[in-house]
Amino acid sequence: MLSVLNGNFRQSLKTMAQPLKILVCGDIGGKWEQLYKRISSVQKKAGAFDMLFCVGDSFGQNVAEWKQYVDLELTAPIDTYILGPNMPSQVEFYEDLNGCELCPNITYLGRRGVYTTGTGLSIAYLSGMEGPTSDTTFTQKDIEDLRQPRMNDNSFLGVDILLTSQWPRGVEKYGLPVNGGVKSAETGSELISQLALALKPRYHFAAQEGEYYERLPYRNHKVLRESSKQVTRFIGMARVGNAQKRKFLYAFNVKPLKHISLKELISQPEDVTECPFIVDDSAHAKQIQNEDRGNQFFYDPKAMDGPVNKRHHGGGGGPREKHPNQAMGPCWFCLGSPEVEKQLVVSIGEHCYVALAKGGLVPDHVLILPIGHHQSTVSAPEEVVKEIDKFKSALRKCYKSQKKVVVFFERNYKSSHLQIQVVPLPGAVAHGVPRAFEDSAKQHELDLQEIPKLTDLKQVLQPGCPYFYAEVPNGDKLLTRVNKGFPLQFGREVLSDKALLDMPHRVDWRACSQSKEQDIEDAQEMRKMFKPFDFNDDEEEDE
Numbered sequence: 001m002l003s004v005l006n007g008n009f010r011q012s013l014k015t016m017a018q019p020l021k022i023l024v025c026g027d028i029g030g031k032w033e034q035l036y037k038r039i040s041s042v043q044k045k046a047g048a049f050d051m052l053f054c055v056g057d058s059f060g061q062n063v064a065e066w067k068q069y070v071d072l073e074l075t076a077p078i079d080t081y082i083l084g085p086n087m088p089s090q091v092e093f094y095e096d097l098n099g100c101e102l103c104p105n106i107t108y109l110g111r112r113g114v115y116t117t118g119t120g121l122s123i124a125y126l127s128g129m130e131g132p133t134s135d136t137t138f139t140q141k142d143i144e145d146l147r148q149p150r151m152n153d154n155s156f157l158g159v160d161i162l163l164t165s166q167w168p169r170g171v172e173k174y175g176l177p178v179n180g181g182v183k184s185a186e187t188g189s190e191l192i193s194q195l196a197l198a199l200k201p202r203y204h205f206a207a208q209e210g211e212y213y214e215r216l217p218y219r220n221h222k223v224l225r226e227s228s229k230q231v232t233r234f235i236g237m238a239r240v241g242n243a244q245k246r247k248f249l250y251a252f253n254v255k256p257l258k259h260i261s262l263k264e265l266i267s268q269p270e271d272v273t274e275c276p277f278i279v280d281d282s283a284h285a286k287q288i289q290n291e292d293r294g295n296q297f298f299y300d301p302k303a304m305d306g307p308v309n310k311r312h313h314g315g316g317g318g319p320r321e322k323h324p325n326q327a328m329g330p331c332w333f334c335l336g337s338p339e340v341e342k343q344l345v346v347s348i349g350e351h352c353y354v355a356l357a358k359g360g361l362v363p364d365h366v367l368i369l370p371i372g373h374h375q376s377t378v379s380a381p382e383e384v385v386k387e388i389d390k391f392k393s394a395l396r397k398c399y400k401s402q403k404k405v406v407v408f409f410e411r412n413y414k415s416s417h418l419q420i421q422v423v424p425l426p427g428a429v430a431h432g433v434p435r436a437f438e439d440s441a442k443q444h445e446l447d448l449q450e451i452p453k454l455t456d457l458k459q460v461l462q463p464g465c466p467y468f469y470a471e472v473p474n475g476d477k478l479l480t481r482v483n484k485g486f487p488l489q490f491g492r493e494v495l496s497d498k499a500l501l502d503m504p505h506r507v508d509w510r511a512c513s514q515s516k517e518q519d520i521e522d523a524q525e526m527r528k529m530f531k532p533f534d535f536n537d538d539e540e541e542d543e
Contacts, residue, residue, distance in 0.1 A: 026237025030060030056207025084127030120256035158200030359509030
């Protein structure tokens with residue numbers, strides 16, 4: 001195979017420092033004239049491209065157009081590289097299934113391989129569809145032949161481009177849905193998912209589904225467990241000349257990874273997601289939690305002193321139905337528990353509630369808590385997490401009206417019930433929050449890392465895994481996995497810093513206790529301040 005490519009793969013005349021101009025198209029289906037007409041138009045506007053890669057079915061029932069290229073009546077206007085047959089009826093178009101030049105400027109790459117051009121661009125390719133061994137399929141052995149040599153090479157960083165006809169299974173997970181109802185879980189290849197995971201391509205192109213789909217880039221490393229690696233951009237191409245006019249030609253510039261700095265290579269875009277193919281290893285998720293009762297207090301809206309916004313959780317003194325997510329034993333935070341601090345609830349939603357923090361850093365320091373018993377954001381069901389986010393948004397607006405910013409943090413360690421701490425800060429100190437977290441983390445030798453803004457905790461953590469998580473005013477998300485000995489007051493310690501609230505004497509909540517009368521007064525003030533922003537306030541209160 002390499003001898004064919006070495007003889008026929010035309011090398012770009014560009015210097016290694018310059019990016020290459022690449023075109024990729026989806027299933028040609030024998031519509032060569034339409035494809036090349038479109039490419040000629042593109043090159044007239046954007047200048048010459050270095051090469052064209054084609055994924056999917058290259059040949060259709062109408063062979064007349066193809067025959068003109070074989071008979072030298074027409075010549076491809078750009079160096080073109082195609083994949084192998086995907087069905088038995090296409091085999092006749094390939095003289096050598098191991099790879100060959102089909103006609104001037106059009107080369108069949110081969111069944112599988114990885115080739116590096118003279119400019120350093122690395123292209124991995126896999127022809128056919130997943131299935132039992134035949135001329136038009138690939139099997140687990142093909143995947144192993146491609147990935148094993150690279151898995152044993154410590155210097156291997158990944159490839160620039162991966163070309164397959166079939167989509168990888170599950171590629172849209174964590175990304176946007178595909179138009180046309182395409183579901184790769186039903187039509188994609190698990191073997192290609194394995195291959196993409198092993199080769200870490202910067203770009204992965206596939207076809208066969210008839211839809212154009214440019215997925216959000218995904219990372220190729222496990223956050224907090226592996227060093228950063230380059231992201232992958234998966235692009236599914238539509239068919240050439242499709243009636244819906246979906247995109248079948250993709251143009252991009254790429255500099256070979258071997259000629260760019262490591263910093264540039266591993267740069268993570270803001271919209272990066274978790275890898276859809278990684279199955280999280282749960283070894284680190286072994287729980288080291290011991291219940292830290294009394295860390296804060298628990299609240300109940302029954303017989304409240306003063307009005308509280310409520311939704312379907314009446315304010316009367318009648319018996320409350322047992323919530324389906326109750327703790328096995330007493331819990332200071334489940335809303336159905338008899339162990340309550342009734343005066344501190346601010347607002348109650350369908351799945352969560354907000355309450356003033358006992359021993360808060362500041363008078364308007366509150367907690368967001370699930371009504372039922374859930375240990376952490378990672379283990380909470382979707383409806384709970386959605387309402388937590390809804391409360392976060394409302395509280396941001398509330399504090400903004402007071403010219404304040406807000407920090408949210410959660411410590412899933414020595415606490416049995418999910419607690420989102422919500423601490424407002426003067427707007428003037430917002431810029432110093434990330435630095436304060438960084439400095440305190442260094443002091444405690446914590447591996448506190450920023451995770452992408454579009455990543456949620458469930459993508460990077462297993463239920464039961466101890467962690468500390470914070471959202472700071474500039475939108476950054478900070479996360480560290482917790483080991484034994486983690487400082488329980490880490491979040492309060494950071495926010496008490498001289499550069500922020502400047503109140504080191506309030507790091508421990510127990511040193512901040514006040515009278516019940518003062519708690520009631522602070523809670524009433526918080527309800528009044530939050531009322532214009534409370535999405536529960538538009539509901540009729542129970543009588």
